[in-house]
Amino acid sequence: MPRPGNILIVGNGQAGIQLVDSLRKEGHTGPITIIGEETHFPYQRPPLSKDYLAAGTDPAPLPLRAEKFFMDNDVDSRLGAHVTSINRARHTAALADGSTVGYAKLVLATGAANRVLTVPGSRLAGIHGLRTLADAETVHARLGEAKSVVVIGAGFIGLEFAAAARKRGIEVTVLEYADRPMARALSPVMSRWFAQAHRSMGTDLRLGEGIASFENDGAGHVAAAISTTGRRYPADMVLVGIGVIPRTELAEAAGLAVANGITVDTNMRTEDPDIFALGDCANYPSHHAEARTRLESVQNATDQARHTAKSILGTHDPTQGQAYKELPWFWSTQGDLRLQIAGIAQPGDETILRGDPSSGKFSVFCFRNARLTAVESLNHPADHMAARKLLARERSLSPDQAADPGFDFRAHAKEPQPA
Amino acid sequence: MAKVSFHHTDGNVDVLDVDPGTSLMRAAVTNGVAGIAGECGGQAMCATCHVYVRPEYLDGLPEISDDEDEMLDCTADPRDDERSRLGCQLKAGESFDDIEVDVPGSQV
Ligand SMILES: Cc1cc2nc3c(=O)[nH]c(=O)nc-3n(C[C@H](O)[C@H](O)[C@H](O)COP(=O)(O)OP(=O)(O)OC[C@H]3O[C@@H](n4cnc5c(N)ncnc54)[C@H](O)[C@@H]3O)c2cc1C
Ligand code: FES
Numbered sequence: 148m149p150r151p152g153n154i155l156i157v158g159n160g161q162a163g164i165q166l167v168d169s170l171r172k173e174g175h176t177g178p179i180t181i182i183g184e185e186t187h188f189p190y191q192r193p194p195l196s197k198d199y200l201a202a203g204t205d206p207a208p209l210p211l212r213a214e215k216f217f218m219d220n221d222v223d224s225r226l227g228a229h230v231t232s233i234n235r236a237r238h239t240a241a242l243a244d245g246s247t248v249g250y251a252k253l254v255l256a257t258g259a260a261n262r263v264l265t266v267p268g269s270r271l272a273g274i275h276g277l278r279t280l281a282d283a284e285t286v287h288a289r290l291g292e293a294k295s296v297v298v299i300g301a302g303f304i305g306l307e308f309a310a311a312a313r314k315r316g317i318e319v320t321v322l323e324y325a326d327r328p329m330a331r332a333l334s335p336v337m338s339r340w341f342a343q344a345h346r347s348m349g350t351d352l353r354l355g356e357g358i359a360s361f362e363n364d365g366a367g368h369v370a371a372a373i374s375t376t377g378r379r380y381p382a383d384m385v386l387v388g389i390g391v392i393p394r395t396e397l398a399e400a401a402g403l404a405v406a407n408g409i410t411v412d413t414n415m416r417t418e419d420p421d422i423f424a425l426g427d428c429a430n431y432p433s434h435h436a437e438a439r440t441r442l443e444s445v446q447n448a449t450d451q452a453r454h455t456a457k458s459i460l461g462t463h464d465p466t467q468g469q470a471y472k473e474l475p476w477f478w479s480t481q482g483d484l485r486l487q488i489a490g491i492a493q494p495g496d497e498t499i500l501r502g503d504p505s506s507g508k509f510s511v512f513c514f515r516n517a518r519l520t521a522v523e524s525l526n527h528p529a530d531h532m533a534a535r536k537l538l539a540r541e542r543s544l545s546p547d548q549a550a551d552p553g554f555d556f557r558a559h560a561k562e563p564q565p566a
Numbered sequence: 567m568a569k570v571s572f573h574h575t576d577g578n579v580d581v582l583d584v585d586p587g588t589s590l591m592r593a594a595v596t597n598g599v600a601g602i603a604g605e606c607g608g609q610a611m612c613a614t615c616h617v618y619v620r621p622e623y624l625d626g627l628p629e630i631s632d633d634e635d636e637m638l639d640c641t642a643d644p645r646d647d648e649r650s651r652l653g654c655q656l657k658a659g660e661s662f663d664d665i666e667v668d669v670p671g672s673q674v
Contacts, residue, residue: 194607209607213598445605478611485633487611528611528633532640 151177152251154459155240157230157397159183161192162426162448163256164211169456171220179222180248182240186227187280188214193445195283196304197480200311206287208280233401235419252421252459255398255409256452259391259427259443264299268361273369274385277304289384293317297372297382299358301328303479305388306341309350310482319350320380322372324357332477332488334498337511337523341484348482353378361385393428393441406430408441413470414458415451423459425451434472435520435538436491444477474539476531487531490521490538499549501556502527510534512549519544533560568658571666572599572617586659590667591615594653601669608654610634614674615653616641617667624648628661643670 154170156163159181167179183189190208199206217224229243239247261276263269275286286308290296296312298305301323309319321328327338328345345352357375364370372380393408403417404410408430411417415425426448433440450473457463477488492513502509510530513521522534537544537560548554570593572580580600584593594602594615603614610633619627630638630651638650649668656662 191607193609198608209592209604210596213596215598219598449605478606478609480609480611485609485611526633527636529636529639532613532637 151175153178153180153249154252154254155248155250156181156254156256157240158256158258158394158426158428159185159189159224159226160256160258160426160448161211161445162258162452163254164189165449165452166254166256166425166455167220167222168212168216169453170459173456173460173462175456175460177251179220180225180250181222182225182228182230182242182248184227184229185279185281188226190280191445192278195280196277196307197311199283200287200290200308202291202315206283208283230397233397233422235401235422238421250421252423254455254459255417255422255424255428256426256448257394257397257424257428259393261387262390262392264358264387264389266358266360268363268369271361271363271369272367273383274361274387276387277308278391286386290315290317293384295320295380295382296384296386297322297380299372299385299387300389301325301352301354302388302390303329303332305386306345306481307479308386308388309345310348310484313348313350314482320372320382321345321350321352322356322358322374322380323352323354324375326355328352328354334492334496334511334513334523336498336500336504337486337525340504340525341481341486344484345481391427391443393430395428398422398424398428406439410439413472415455415471416458423455425455431471433475433491434470435474436493440491442475444475446473446476474535476535485526485528487524487528488521489524489531489534490519492521492523496520497546499546501530501549501552512544512546514546514549517546519549529557533557536560568662569664570658572602573620573666573668574601575669575671584658586657588658590617590653590656590658590665592654593658599669601671601673602653603673604654606654610637610652610655613637613641613652616643616670616673617651617653617656618646618649618670619651619656620666620668621649623662623665623667626662627651627656631655641670642672642674 189211232241261278295318298321312319359375360373362371395405398409399405409424415423427443430441454471463469479486496513496515499512508526510524524531567583570582591604595604605614606612
């Protein structure tokens with residue numbers, strides 16, 4: 148029998164590393180090559196905008212796996228190596244150093260890159276993004292001296308950063324063009340609750356106010372942010388958190404379909420049967436959203452990696468079906484606030500509150516056409532875990548049940564599905 | 567340095583020397599201890615760092631917070647009312663000096 152061919156993974160983030168692990172667990176004995184352009188040993192991103200920013204000693208990144216993982220699993224792992232192009236006909240990838248690597252199967256786990264600002268002054272020193280460990284090292288070092296920071300964008304990363312900066316006693320202004328924070332991902336009730344909470348932490352959250360330009364201090368460093376309403380906010384540091392763009396450049400140049408991410412089917416396979424894509428860079432048909440979607444979360448990266456390993460090796464359990472159907476879930480911690488989301492809500496979903504928002508512990512249940520789509524929980528992991536169980540099993544919950552404080556939602560989530 | 571022993575279901579044991587302030591989860595992930603995932607990076611949000619603390623080391627552990635308590639109800643392997651903890655919530659030098667834990671068979 149011929150030795151199985153090389154599986155080449157481009158990108159060694161959350162998705163790529165989990166894929167290596169899952170390929171070996173699923174029985175792949177052939178070669179695996181994983182290539183990442185960052186020079187750091189593969190690490191977890193979520194702490195970078197949270198614990199990593201706390202005051203005090205030198206923070207240490209949290210690795211995705213131990214160093215010996217790559218040896219134990221006989222993996223050719225290359226750090227600081229950039230893949231520049233793919234030759235689909237020859238089944239090879241070209242690297243920046245001029246070498247090529249052959250593949251039997253190719254996986255694009257290239258993640259996403261921060262969207263950059265283009266307003267006047269955007270390139271001044273002191274204006275930072277936060278995606279990589281290199282970014283976080285810079286931001287952590289700068290925070291030590293910062294007195295007033297301006298955050299552009301009230302998304303998850305911007306607000307996690309804002310809360311961390313407030314904990315250090317730094318003055319924080321957040322400029323957000325939309326009329327509420329995290330508007331793309333959160334129901335209006337939860338989003339407004341967070342707006343209030345950040346204001347009570349002492350953050351000046353400016354809604355409906357975008358960034359127009361940055362002022363130069365005369366030496367090439369940022370001195371202030373000027374908003375779209377003409378207000379001036381002095382800043383010795385600026386953090387830009389205005390979302391990401393999927394890294395589709397390799398796929399696009401290779402002639403693969405791309406539309407807000409690399410287009411894949413429910414097996415994470417592109418139109419080329421030997422090329423797969425997953426994680427932040429992939430646009431897939433979502434069972435739970437009932438539409439094509441692209442998600443940015445640890446759960447999405449790791450669950451898709453487990454699925455992709457089976458798709459590549461043909462080891463899907465036939466009784467479970469071949470299609471990727473894992474329930475999306477997500478978390479964000481902003482200071483002491485712990486938000487968890489199960490499922491995918493859509494704008495216009497009906498929302499029902501359980502618990503008392505003024506107690507700082509409650510959940511928002513989202514319904515579309517009387518069907519539960521998502522549950523957002525604040526400081527309430529038990530609700531979150533029950534919601535995950537319920538949504539994953541597609542067990543029904545009516546809006547009336549959700550609205551009834553006497554209804555035991557967590558017990559209901561544990562009951563077996565009626566026949 | 568604290569001495570931490572991870573006992574696996576197959577009888578193997580990983581013994582680590584852990585710096586003060588480092589959590590059981592971080593020590594396990596950094597050193598490749600099988601069966602501890604830590605997918606949420608230590609935020610008590612995923613319950614994939616579940617361990618069973620051996621009874622002789624239970625005294626002196628910090629109280630279980632409400633968040634940890636709720637997550638422990640949702641572990642992949644069943645919760646033990648006495649011994650189950652989240653590895654990310656136990657830190658060397660703060661929560662324990664030396665400790666021995668059993669690693670559950672599954673975390674996801
Ligand atoms: C600061 C921050 C906080 C976050 N917090 C949370 C959170 O609380 N909860 C949550 O669920 N999610 C969070 N996320 C999102 C989560 O980290 C991502 O969804 C996840 O990392 C995606 O994994 P990935 O492997 O698809 O992409 P990535 O982790 O981005 O990895 C892709 C890698 O591929 C490399 N690469 C790309 N192109 C090439 C090439 N041509 N050649 C070589 N290498 C290449 C990139 O350099 C990168 O290292 C956070 C993200 C950030 C940045
Ligand atoms: S690492 Fe996620 S709960 Fe401990």
